[in-house]
Amino acid sequence: MGYDLERFVGYVNEGLLCCVCRDVLEDPLQAPCEHAFCSSCIHGWLVHHNTCPEDRLPLDITHLRPLFRYMRNDLARLQVRCVFRPQGCEVICALESVHRHEQQCDYALLNCSNAGCPVQVSRRSLEAHLCVCEYSSRVCSSGCGYTVLNTEEAQHNCVSELRAELDMLRAELDCKVEEVRHEMESRLDSQRRHMVQKESLLRSEVDELKGQLSRVMSDVRILLGAERARRQELERAELEKAELLELLKKEGLRPATPSEAAPPPAEVQRKLSPRSLALDCIKRKNREVTVI
Ligand SMILES: [Zn+2]
Ligand SMILES: [Zn+2]
Ligand SMILES: [Zn+2]
Ligand SMILES: [Zn+2]
Ligand SMILES: [Zn+2]
Numbered sequence: 001m002g003y004d005l006e007r008f009v010g011y012v013n014e015g016l017l018c019c020v021c022r023d024v025l026e027d028p029l030q031a032p033c034e035h036a037f038c039s040s041c042i043h044g045w046l047v048h049h050n051t052c053p054e055d056r057l058p059l060d061i062t063h064l065r066p067l068f069r070y071m072r073n074d075l076a077r078l079q080v081r082c083v084f085r086p087q088g089c090e091v092i093c094a095l096e097s098v099h100r101h102e103q104q105c106d107y108a109l110l111n112c113s114n115a116g117c118p119v120q121v122s123r124r125s126l127e128a129h130l131c132v133c134e135y136s137s138r139v140c141s142s143g144c145g146y147t148v149l150n151t152e153e154a155q156h157n158c159v160s161e162l163r164a165e166l167d168m169l170r171a172e173l174d175c176k177v178e179e180v181r182h183e184m185e186s187r188l189d190s191q192r193r194h195m196v197q198k199e200s201l202l203r204s205e206v207d208e209l210k211g212q213l214s215r216v217m218s219d220v221r222i223l224l225g226a227e228r229a230r231r232q233e234l235e236r237a238e239l240e241k242a243e244l245l246e247l248l249k250k251e252g253l254r255p256a257t258p259s260e261a262a263p264p265p266a267e268v269q270r271k272l273s274p275r276s277l278a279l280d281c282i283k284r285k286n287r288e289v290t291v292i
Pocket of ligand 1: 001002018019020021022023025026037038041
């Protein structure tokens with residue numbers, strides 16, 4: 001938005017007016033067609049258009065250039081009234097220095113510096129306002145540490161203020177303690193549930209292991225029985241072998257007689273088991289060899 005034309009003293013060349021807002025150019029840019037605009041005006045225009053607002057020639061944001069130097073100089077030298085004229089400032093100065101003036105202008109409107117005060121006063125009346133502002137406050141002189149509004153100083157009571165704050169802090173603390181207790185309880189509860197689950201899992205594992213152990217024990221018992229039987233058989237076989245060797249030795253020493261071809265004595269025969277038939281066969285052959 002440009003500067004209000006009303007504020008200018010004397011004639012303002014039409015070339016220094018914005019083609020969008022028709023006020024005096026503020027932060028000016030110009031198009032290739034040499035029409036000039038305030039920067040904010042032309043940027044706003046080009047959001048919805050792509051032509052110069054004056055002659056409708058095609059225009060893109062990248063075509064915009066700074067104003068000619070001589071025009072910038074003309075603009076800077078225009079005489080303008082202070083924006084705080086309605087507040088009483090009579091200053092008139094060049095456009096290029098009006099900002100500097102306005103920042104220090106005694107008639108500039110300022111917000112009251114007291115928090116919460118809605119009053120706007122001119123810089124020159126601020127001090128007077130602060131003396132009477134009902135939002136003025138100061139730190140309590142009795143040492144409670146509270147900042148007290150001037151208007152409430154008569155009613156201020158350090159003890160009751162401090163007690164109220166203490167009550168508030170206590171309530172806050174109670175609330176926090178309750179929160180923490182609740183959180184701890186819920187955490188413990190979830191841990192307890194977890195432990196119960198784990199315990200039942202472990203119980204079932206132990207049961208399964210017990211079952212496996214009893215199966216293994218019965219296997220071991222079977223194997224031990226088989227081993228015992230095998231040993232007994234082995235011992236029996238050893239005995240038979242020894243007997244047979246004894247027999248063979250005797251046969252080898254004695255001369256062969258017809259009676260030799262007779263079956264072995266009843267004592268030996270008794271001992272012959274089906275398993276030793278082969279050995280028995282060998283014995284017979286041996287005897288025959290001896291007879292021959
Ligand atoms: Zn403008
Ligand atoms: Zn144009
Ligand atoms: Zn002023
Ligand atoms: Zn105030
Ligand atoms: Zn106090």
